[in-house]
Structure formats: structure tokens, C-alpha cells
Amino acid sequence: MANRCQAELIAVGSEILLGQINNSHAQFISNELAKNGLYVYHHGAVGDNEARIRTAFEIASRRSNVVIVTGGLGPTVDDLTKEALAAFLNRPLVLSEAALEHLMQYFAGRQRQMPEENRKQAYCIEGGELIPNENGTAPGQYIYDKGVHFFLLPGPPLEMRPMLRNFVLPRLTEIFGDRQALISRVLHFCGIGESDVDQQIQDLTAGENPTVAPLAGEGEMLLRITATADSEASARAKIAPVEAELRRRFGPYLYGVDDDTLPSVVGRRLTERQETLSVAESCTGGLLASMLTDIPGSSGYFLGGVVAYDNRVKQGLLDVPADVLERDGAVSEATARLMAEGVRRRLSTTYGIGITGIAGPGGGTKDKPVGLVYVGVANEHQTQVYRLQYRVSRAQVRLRTCKQALWRLLGMMD
Template identity: 75%
Template structure:
């Protein structure tokens, strides 16, 4: 079969149609297939209604040659995915002794007797195959019928995702193996506006292969370079010169690639420098510390933080002088500087960060409007303070401030250690 993959994703579940949960599977499966050059042309979601599920199969077979269905494989009477497909294909459901044995083992391992209703999950569509599910009770099903490869997968993500990777993707690559490889590389920017990036890459975004597309992030921006070619290596070779060109244009505004985040890149460089960090936060209120400590192993460089929300705390725990707070105010260049230096000396860390600002929605004045933030970065050679002004929501002010602080720290580390942290 030399046909190209035309996949359709069908999510079953009334909770999706009622807006109670996202159809998150559609994104995950699409991204996994795209990595392998397998194209998805339709996403559909319908509720737990047999007539509408059957109609969705009918529509799908007129336009797609792969249909991946998620959800509706549970033991209850609401779970109709398999039953609807059997009816649509006019096939019987037959008890699989293998599936029944697996189900019984699953419950036995949990010291429980298998409830009678779970027996329904051991039935397989005649002529189909079971897809093993090591993480739950619902086996998946595969069947090729009406010139369509149907895959039925359970709804819980931790069950569905391994089954997709271990069974569905290998099967699809086997069937559509001759298709093109599609490779993406994502460049992460900070410290530069989206429109500035857009303008400076306009000549590249016109290109058809590789494509260069801006993606909006929160407090940062991303450019995605995507190439298709006969092999993964060939696609990567198409991307390399474009990436080099973009790096020449933007230099240190590009802080990472693909799955990099500011905290992981900063953490990596701190480890390389055998340096440590302490943070003093007012308006971000612990968010920057939480970003650092979200990373496993961050205890190697992250010593701690002081969330100085109250002015008394800024004085008592960070040593911000009372007269600075009085004359310059809690939101001032001087307070940010004293916070960064205070946390650095109290924690005896290589670097100290101080953040103070007005996240809003209240608390602004004519002089110091909502969205005004000062970020200070201190090390042995001195302290730099950056004044930022945002016009976004409280959540966005906080998040963007944390990212700016990380990016400023990264720049500082790069300046002070040119011999160590070179990008790959």
C-alpha cells in the first residue's frame, strides 16, 4: 500500500462536548504522528451516543484511511466505542480468553476480585486484534476494514499514550513507511518583542521547505523551523543552515531549543559554573523559586528564597534599610538592589536575584503604575537593576517577570564566564 496516511482522530465522551475537559488526546496524538510525517486532517469529538458514534465512523471512512478513536472502552453501559464500531462494520463481538486472563491478573495483582461488569472489556471485534494495555483494564483494539485502519484506545492518558507509542505508531510506520519524515526544531527567544522577531525573519517565513513560523509563548516567543525530506537526517540537514542564519541575526536573544525552558537552561549553566543562586521575591511571591525547584536535582545550585511580601519581612529577613523603604518605596530600584544583595549575603550564594513590583490589579499610582517591576541581579562584581513595565494581567506580569529575571541572570552568567558556558 503506497497510499499516504490521512488520519482522523475521533474522541468519544460527553464530558468533552459539555466543556468539562479538553480533548487533550487530539493534540498529543497529532504531535506524535507529525513527528513521523504522518498527517492528521480531521479532529472530531462526539458524545456517548451510539447513533452519533456510528455516524462519525461513516463520515470518517469517506475521507480518511486511519481512524484513531479514544475513550469509551470502559466497563459501563455508557462505554459504546467498541460496540458502535462492531455494529457499523456488521461484525460480532467475541470473548477473548487472553484478554479475560489479563483482566483477571490485573485485578488479582490488586488483591481484588474482578467485578462482573469488567467482563465486557474482554470482548474483541471479530477479525480484529487486541492492543495490550499494561496500565489499565481496557485493552485497545485494531481492525482493518472498509479500507481503513481503525485503532480504539482507552481514554486515560497514562494508558493511551504508551499504547499509541508501542503499538499504533509502529503499525502506521509499517503500513505508510515510505512517507516523508517531518522534523521540527523550535528556537526559544526572550528579551525581544514578537513583532521585532517577525519583522527580522519575514524573508524566511516565505520559504516553503523548511518553513519558519513564529509561535506565541507566554513571556517569550518561539520560532519553529520545519522541514520534510526523505529521511530524518535529510530533514535535519535542511534545518541546520536556516537555524545558523537565525542565530546570526538574534544572538543571545535565543536562549534555548526544543524542550529547553529558561529554568532548565539557567540551571544547566549554574551547574557548569558550580555556582549557586538565592532569590528574593515580592510581587512574584515564590513563583521564581517554584520554577527553579520544579526541576529535579535543582538542589545542586538552588539554595533557597525569601518571599518578602510584607515590608517588615523585607527589612527583617533581607536587610532592606528602613529608610530606603520609606524614601524610595517598596517598589523601587533601590529596594530591588537591596533585596538581591540581601538574599545573596544571607544565603551565601554566588548569584542573588531581587524582584519587586506591582502585579495588580490594585496598588498602582500615577508614579508607579500597575505592571511596574524592578529586577536586580547581584554577584561578586556588583548589582544590575532592570526596570520593566507591563500592560497585562496579574498572572502574566508575574510569569513574565520570572522569565525576564531568568533571562537577565543568564546574560549575566554568560558575560562573566565566557570561558565556560558555550552553547552547543
């Protein structure tokens, strides 16, 4: 383990602890390191308080050999990262002529005098190395001390990201030279429960390389396969047979891999087939249309839809006859069928989806309880209607219904 990267990420900034901003650096840096076979074991965030930042360094240096810190390198009195590390390492801060020169040039290039407070940014921890910042005033710093590699990077993502890619990653690769590639593959399933899958993969989850682990998903099921090897190609070669086995066991439920989502896969399939889609939504109230149109380029296959929250809309824009609404009710197999067929006919699309149900919390009856949903999927030849019964929150009923509808649409395309 001595020569293996055990990285820890520390984000500095009280605005993170107040929930005012999301610490998106943690995900970005972790992902970049993982792609390079470098392991991250801890994430942390701490406020603009010198004692607490110093303690975070103390804890990190006991358990990690790489500490990447973001934020707290600005010119204000609240920016304390450098000061805290200097104190922790018991090293002085010294003026760097190179850093001062960079600052001068930065401001000169903007026809501005350097404000006096920015001079603070030219101070570096003694024995450290500057990390050039092409997009801002704060230089980064690299310091090696008693077995720990510290990298200090500024908070703004447009400054931090190129510094990570141009300096930190090459340096870490150099240090942990016999690097192992760490590759992951995520499989997405729908129509099957997590516990059903879990029971059938215990032989696979017991493995150490590759590992197989379920990930949390709402209305779907994700499995992650992760392998390490001395090259990306051989890591992928380790993943392949496990993926093949999972496809053999759960193939009918697999809808995508890695960054795929149900809306993106539906979009890709429709584009390939040069087919189109329209949707008629009652209880999901526009959520399905919104998920579809989240995808850039969706206008190529998604023509639009009708949010038929009120029965008058189901009649007026979708031609659901009043007597069906009267006899079977708005939440019924017949209404879902007629909504799917109605929107498909009105918008002249290859497929039409119709959704009607009771998302709750109110509106349920004994015969038609909260969580009852009908999903209709229509093409030129047929209409399939699925009856779903959920016992989850309003938001979950809506989201799961939309995913089921897309999953059933994929089924009709097979």
C-alpha cells in the first residue's frame, strides 16, 4: 500500500457548510482521479476558520498520502487555507517573486492597478512549488512534507479544473508511477426490484476484482462493475465477462449503460428508427414531457404533448368521450388507452403515451386508492395499458410512473 495513492479531498468555504453552494469539486476531482487509477478515500468540507482547517490537515495527513484542497486562496481575510497549512507544517510564508510577477501581469493585462490586498496571494509556503493559474490571480501550491503530497487549488471551477488536469494529475501519475487503471461500468435496469437482483448476484458481489455493487436509483436499478488492472484495456477485459453474465441473467431488464438515462435511451432509439413520440399526461402533469425535453436535440423526435389535468382537457384536446370519463372514470384503463391513442392521432406521431392516475396525497377512494396509475402506450397497430399501484410519496409516484412509461415504450420498440 505504501506506494499507492490514498487521496483525500478537502473543500474550504463556509458557504458550502451553509448549503449556499454545492461542493461540486469533490465529484469532479474524484472522477478525474479514478479515470487515472488514483484512489480517493475521503471527502471533507470545512469552513473559513484557521483552527478547523488546520485540524482537517492533521487528520488527513494521518490517513492519506495525497491531500487536495480547494478554496481559500483568495485575497480576503477569510481566505485561510495557505495560512492554516503553513501553521500545520510549521513553515513560514515567504514572498514569491514569480507569484508577484504573475499577479502584476494579470492586473496589467486588464489595465488595472493591483489592489494592495492581492499582494497576500504572492506569499507561498516555504519549500513549496507554485502551480500556475492561467485563469485567475491565485496561484496553486504543491508541498511535500513527511510522506504527504499537499496540493492547494483555488475554488473557482474554471481556475481549478485546468490546474488539476495540467499539474496535479501528471504529478500524481509521476509519483504513483506503477499506476493501476481503475475502470467502472454501470448497468441500468428497469422493471425489476433491487432485492430481486441482489439475491441473484451474491456470487458476483462476493468478487474482489472486479467488484459488483448495486447503486441507489429511483424507479430503476443500477449495478456498478469496477475493475483495477495495470492498463485500461486489461481492466476492461476483467469487466467484460461479468457484464456478459449480468446481461445473461437480467438482459430483458437492461436498458442502458454508464451515463444513459431512460429519456436519453428512448431519444437515441427514436432517432435511429426515425420515429416520433407524443405524450398525454394527467397525474404526472408535464413531468414526462419535461424529462424528455431535458435532452438536447429532443425536438428531433419529441413533438409535444398535452397536460390533461382536468377532464375538460381530456375531452377537448384528446377526444376522450365524456361517457367513458363518466362510466370508467378519469383514472381507468379505458381513459389511459384513449389518451395514448388520442395524443398520437392528434399529433401524428409514431407512438403516443397516455398516463392517468392518483399521485396523492388526496384524491384516493377505496376502489381507486392513492398510487393507482394506468399507463397506455400506443403505436399504429396496438395499444398496451399497464396498471401500476404505488405506495410511495407523490413525487415518487410521479417519477416512477414516468420511468415505467419510457420503459414500456422501449418494450414496444423491440
